Amino acid sequence: MSERPAHSARSPKRCPDPDSSLLPREVARELHVCMGLNSCAGLDASGQAPMAGMGTCATVFHVCHGEGACRGQGGCGYAGTDYEQFHPGEQDCRYNGSCASPINESRVFSAGPLKGKSVWKQARRLFEARMYAAGKAFGPAPGEGVEDDRMPHYDYMSQPQ
Amino acid sequence: MTTKESVQEITDLQDLIDHLKAAAQVELSTVPLYLYATYSIKTRGYSQWAAGASAQRTMIGVAIEEMLHLSLVRNLLIAVGDTSFRLYDPKVIPTYPGVMLKREPKLPMRLRKLSTDQVRNTFMQIELPATPPGAALGEIEPYHSLGEFYARIERGIHNLSSTIDWAKAKKDLWKFQYHRAYWNQNGGSDQPRLIVDEASAIQAMQIIVDQGEGAPEDKGLLPDPIVRTDDHPPQDIGKWQASHYTKFSDIAKGLDGIGVVCDDTGKQKYTIDDAEVIWPVLDDPDLKTVKADQTVKDLMEFSNAVYCYVLALLDAIYRTPMQVHDPAQDKDLFTQSDRYAYERGFIAVMQGLLYPVCELLVRTPLVKGQLSVNAGPPFQYYAFKTKQPKAELAALCEELLPSYAALGGDDGVQRQISLLPDIQLP
Structure with missing residues (x-):
């Protein structure tokens, strides 16, 4: 019998399909770590989000703790200090981020005040707080993170030599 | 019958496989002990003024x-050709109280709250640096330290290397090994590594020994990542780690502690033996004998089911091969992968x-209103009744919600179960 994982009903939309026109632009106009975190219309991976908060995927991909090359790129949840882990997508400086981007939907914090709780949900909470602070409208997110069975390039395996 | 002859050498492949299966059981048996003690810590965070590091994070x-x-x-085990080993197996899952497998002298393994006694007399004994070998007994002869045990395996790998099909390991079997998905903010930088030849096999065994009990003459500090060296402590500042011992x-x-301080001198207000900072969890919880409210027993059983799902999921990982992909040839952002x-x-x-389930247990008195003893996760075998453990977890959680509302909600255990892979038991 197949062991194919069931997908969550909480994520009605998947990250962009490979051959669609929704692939990231060569140079992202904004850096964010998952779906539903774009701060303005058209600044998401596809460039087609109708408004803030409705983007379908991350615009930055990196594999681990401290690898984000700019502020706000930390995914959080797998490693990092208590403080770092509380701020997914909201680090103040490059290399201060904690963990891979994009955020997968089952990822939870391994430490800090939200240990055991959803990373994406906290990233979205922080995003929404920024939007309220800026006085901007935003729309519903298309999901709560990338499905766990969607493997990004940085985790591809090659034959051992 | 006991003999006092020379230390046993591993002489054939099956003997090596038996030793590795025993080693896997030994490693598995330590995890619940360390987690149980860690879960018993009440406090969160760590004062910036406290001396030392957080015992919780170290654990x-x-x-x-x-x-x-x-x-x-x-x-x-996979590399040498054995794909039959399973963790979700009542014969493999350790029971507590018990003794460390094949170790001489006997070392009691007990689930107990964090305390100086538990750390000194159990945890430090598990990771005890090597002592000279002595008695021999049984099919797998006993050992006196994990270092001695793994040194025997290292010699076995070396002696049997010409009979191990390393080419098959490099061509196919590596795909079944565990390689990704490892993070440890509070430990060394070594990671799961693919084992495809004698050198990678020996290096893996050295990581196990040195991270645990330390290297000979290491003076408490080890290279990070692990390499065998005479340079102790390592001169490359910032590239060292301490052994578990x-x-x-x-x-x-008390150098690494709870993190609540008296003042800004760094003196810690509490030790790991103080009731203010450690939950009064019972020793060696056993679902068959524990005297507790039925709802507490149900929660303990749920924790057993979750623990066994973890082991079954690991088994599923080890029987599902990784795929080979070349990012340069792949224009997709993602590839679907079970x-x-x-x-x-x-x-x-x-x-x-x-x-979260264990954390809820340690905060819960065994009997409502009696605050002297709290529950804890038994880490026992749970027999799933069907081949679909995820569905059973969901049903168990649903039944517990009236008593433990914290399991539900928008960001609780119930939601997390819905996101689990729907593995099938063999």
């Missing part, structure tokens, strides 16, 4: 490294299910 780091050691042993020794001495979903799910179930 978590050690537990994760034991999981690393388990993965290295199992990767080697040293870390536990620091906790027992194996990848299992790996993500494995991390998520430990952090998002096992932890």
Whole structure:
């Protein structure tokens, strides 16, 4: 019998399909770590989000703790200090981020005040707080993170030599 | 019958496989002990003024490294051709109280709250540096330290290397090994590694020994990542780690502690023996004999089911091959991968299910209104009634919601179960 994982009903939309026109632009106009975190219309991976908060995927991909090359790129949840882990997508400086981007939907914090709780949900909470602070409208997110069975390039395996 | 002859050598492949299966059981048996003690810590956070490091984070780091050691042993089992080993097996899952497998003298293994006694007399004894070998007994002869045991395996790998099909390991079997999905903020930088030849096999065994009990003459500090060297402590500042034995020794001495301070001198207000900071969890919880409210027993049984799902998911990972992809030839952002979903799910179930359920247990008195003894996770075998453990977890959680509302909600255990991979038991 197949062991194919069931997908969550909480994520009605998947990250962009490979051959669609929704692939990231060569140079992202904004850096964010998952779906539903774009701060303005058209600044998401596809460039087609109708408004803030409705983007379908991350615009930055990196594999681990401290690898984000700019502020706000930390995914959080797998490693990092208590403080770092509380701020997914909201680090103040490059290399201060904690963990891979994009955020997968089952990822939870391994430490800090939200240990055991959803990373994406906290990233979205922080995003929404920024939007309220800026006085901007935003729309519903298309999901709560990338499905766990969607493997990004940085985790591809090659034959051992 | 006991003989006092020379130390046993591993002479054939089956003997090596038997030793590796025993090693996997030994590594697995340490994880619940360390987690149980860690869960018993009440406090969160750590004062910036406190001397030393957080005992809680140190303990978590050690537990994760034991999981690393388990993965290295199992990767080697795969590499030498054994794909039959399963963790979700009543004969493999350790029971508590028990004794450390095949160790002489006998070392009691007990689930107990964190205390100086537990650290000194159990944890430090588990990671005790090597002593001279002595008696021999049984099919797998006993050992006196894990270092001695793994040294025997190292010699076995070397002596049998010409009979091990390393080419098959490099061509096919590596795909079944555990390689990705490992993070440890509180430990060394060593990671699960693919084992495809004698050199990688020996290196894996050295990581296990040195991270645990330390290297000979290491003076408490080891290179990070692990390499065998005479340069102790390593001169490359910032590239060192302490062995588990040293870390536990620091906790027992109070150097690494709870993190609540008296003032800004760094003196810690509480030790790990103070009731203010440690939950009064019972010793060696056993679902068959524990005297507790029925709802508490049900929660303990749920924790057993979650623990066994973790082990079954690991088994699913080890029987599902990784795929080979070349990013340069792939224009997709992502590739669909069941194996990848299992790996993500494995991390998520430990952090998002096992932890919150255990954390709820240690805060819960065995009998309502009696605050002297709290519950704890028994880490016992749970027999799933069907081949669909995820569905059973969901049903168990649903039944517990009227008594434990914290399991539900928008960001609780119930949601996390819905995101688990729907593995099938063999």
